[in-house]
Amino acid sequence: MCKAGAYQVYIQSNCNIGLVMHLLNHSSIVMTLAYLxxxxxxxxxxxxSIDFG
Known part of the structure; x- marks a missing residue:
């Protein structure tokens, strides 16, 4: 999976870093965040950019 694809999974999964980490076979969240x-x-x-009301 390429970086752009991984980023799209991250955004479209409501920032599910665990899913992206698993898809990229990374051993740590820090590694995945740095990759993205x-x-x-x-x-x-x-x-x-988020409106909390």
Whole structure:
């Protein structure tokens, strides 16, 4: 599975990192997050775009 495909699974599965980790056969969540390019900055940007009401 390519990085773009893995990212789409992550987004479309409501950010189910465990599923993506399993599909990529990674041994840690940190490895999967790094592979997807998700770091603290991108996480904060995603959270900023969410309307919590």
């Amino acid at each position: 390019g998700l770091n603290q900055v991108s996480t904060e940007e995603m959270l900023d």
